[in-house]
Amino acid sequence: MSRYTVIIIGSGFGGQCAAIRLKEQGIDDFVLLERREFMGGTWAQNTYPGAAVDVQSPLYSIESEPYDWSQMFAEQAELREYTEHVLAKHGLRDKTLTHSNVEKIQWNGEQQCWDVQVKERGLLQAQFVINASGPLSTSVIPPFPGRESFTGKAFHTNEWDHSYDYKNKRVAIIGSGASAAQIIPAIAPDVAHLHVFQRTPHWVLPRPDYVFKPWQRRLLRNKTVYRLLREIIYWSLESRVIGFKYSEKMLDLVAGRRARQHIKKQISDPQLQKKVTPDFTIGCKRVILSNTLYPTYCRDNVTLHDKHDGIESITAHGIKTTQGNDLELDLIIYSTGYDATDGVISYPVVGKEGVTLADVWADFPRAYLGTAAPGFPNLFIVTGPNTGIGHTSAIFVIEAQMNYILRAINEVRDAGKTVVEVDAGAEERYTQHIHEEMAKTVWQTGGCNSWYKSKSGKVIAMFPGFSFTFRRWTKRFRRHDHHIA
Numbered sequence: 001m002s003r004y005t006v007i008i009i010g011s012g013f014g015g016q017c018a019a020i021r022l023k024e025q026g027i028d029d030f031v032l033l034e035r036r037e038f039m040g041g042t043w044a045q046n047t048y049p050g051a052a053v054d055v056q057s058p059l060y061s062i063e064s065e066p067y068d069w070s071q072m073f074a075e076q077a078e079l080r081e082y083t084e085h086v087l088a089k090h091g092l093r094d095k096t097l098t099h100s101n102v103e104k105i106q107w108n109g110e111q112q113c114w115d116v117q118v119k120e121r122g123l124l125q126a127q128f129v130i131n132a133s134g135p136l137s138t139s140v141i142p143p144f145p146g147r148e149s150f151t152g153k154a155f156h157t158n159e160w161d162h163s164y165d166y167k168n169k170r171v172a173i174i175g176s177g178a179s180a181a182q183i184i185p186a187i188a189p190d191v192a193h194l195h196v197f198q199r200t201p202h203w204v205l206p207r208p209d210y211v212f213k214p215w216q217r218r219l220l221r222n223k224t225v226y227r228l229l230r231e232i233i234y235w236s237l238e239s240r241v242i243g244f245k246y247s248e249k250m251l252d253l254v255a256g257r258r259a260r261q262h263i264k265k266q267i268s269d270p271q272l273q274k275k276v277t278p279d280f281t282i283g284c285k286r287v288i289l290s291n292t293l294y295p296t297y298c299r300d301n302v303t304l305h306d307k308h309d310g311i312e313s314i315t316a317h318g319i320k321t322t323q324g325n326d327l328e329l330d331l332i333i334y335s336t337g338y339d340a341t342d343g344v345i346s347y348p349v350v351g352k353e354g355v356t357l358a359d360v361w362a363d364f365p366r367a368y369l370g371t372a373a374p375g376f377p378n379l380f381i382v383t384g385p386n387t388g389i390g391h392t393s394a395i396f397v398i399e400a401q402m403n404y405i406l407r408a409i410n411e412v413r414d415a416g417k418t419v420v421e422v423d424a425g426a427e428e429r430y431t432q433h434i435h436e437e438m439a440k441t442v443w444q445t446g447g448c449n450s451w452y453k454s455k456s457g458k459v460i461a462m463f464p465g466f467s468f469t470f471r472r473w474t475k476r477f478r479r480h481d482h483h484i485a
């Protein structure tokens, strides 16, 4: 059985950042475990037509890894190239075991380490585990009645089947969130007919994309220029938190007004305008950036079904709507999202005295700095509870978490000890503070039901404040909030 100092679970940007930082600190005795046959996480997995990032690429990139992006909002192929560049530059392929699906991890009190059960490889052990299994990695399809009976083609956006030619086919897409908003304009011109099933509309703002000219790309290779651009983007996005948290009125006045104008400018049919207009405050759900979604809804070969004409059942040949219409279909695309809140970790975690993380999180997921939980020593959760950021780059938050994780690991090693565990009182105080702050935010009060909320009704996906506050908190390791033994 192999034993490592650190096992990292997941090879997306979370796993990559962890590996890079471990190497920088001279900790080389680690392995990355990846359940897929390929590395890279989100941008290797999501290959659907139109896939692209929603945060400007100079910011949605690893701080120490600038890149000469071809456009402001990179498309999936370029994000994958970037990922390949990072993996190659840091020699991460040699440190990764693909086809390694972690099925369970359990704290081994006797040996003071984690037993990591891997489906394809049996038992591995590690002193520390960094879980980077991804907040949006495990896709979900709700149990629509009759789903299994459909005889046409069907897949989730996360598992796009490129061997299937959707051209001239009768297609339905279920869901109208961020992925669907990219797929709909990308495929509509090629399909015979596209039925879009929207449960609730999202607010949509124009996408300020920009293709960099060759001389600008050359400039992006300059680290100082890259950093400057990153700063400008960062602060312009960060100012949105003022609206998210401190002034819903201002949010509505500035962003809400722009979104309503966007609808009026791009859609002339009042019925369609009504269908796409949300009844909650902008920002409550993730805002979609698109210049092409609304014009696509206006096409003759696209039908938008709202909640008054939803899915009654899936039949052998298509979808029966709640208005009693039978739609004949060749392809159903499930754009129904991810197990992002209550199932934030994709495998069972058993801590001290056999207590599971699922038990501790029965009410709602919670963790100190969204990263550490009492009873689960030497375990760090990347993109854990309340670390989500709707307005800026998830990589910024991931990198902040790495400050804390590396400090914690080094504290143990420097002290010649083996275990670090967050104090239960410290975690309780942190969680209480987070939810007190959350009460003021648009995610809690904006009148929507989003995937940011767990079944408890608490918003557990988002961090209720400025991302620089989170980064500041992670920079200092508070020794008195931890037990080191």
Ligand SMILES: Cc1cc2nc3c(=O)[nH]c(=O)nc-3n(C[C@H](O)[C@H](O)[C@H](O)COP(=O)(O)OP(=O)(O)OC[C@H]3O[C@@H](n4cnc5c(N)ncnc54)[C@H](O)[C@@H]3O)c2cc1C
Binding pocket: 009, 010, 011, 012, 013, 014, 015, 033, 034, 035, 036, 039, 040, 041, 042, 043, 046, 052, 053, 054, 055, 060, 100, 101, 102, 103, 132, 133, 134, 135, 136, 137, 179, 346, 347, 382, 383, 392, 393, 394, 395
């Ligand atoms: C379609 C899409 C668009 C997005 N757009 C944006 C955006 O515009 N801006 C933004 O900030 N964020 C965006 N995100 C969020 C995105 O998830 C994060 O930005 C970031 O990529 C998360 O990195 P990660 O490493 O934590 O997770 P991931 O990239 O999801 O990587 C997790 C990895 O862990 C592996 N894994 C999971 N479970 C196991 C297991 N049991 N055993 C072994 N391996 C396992 C997975 O296979 C995967 O490779 C988007 C997400 C999706 C799905």
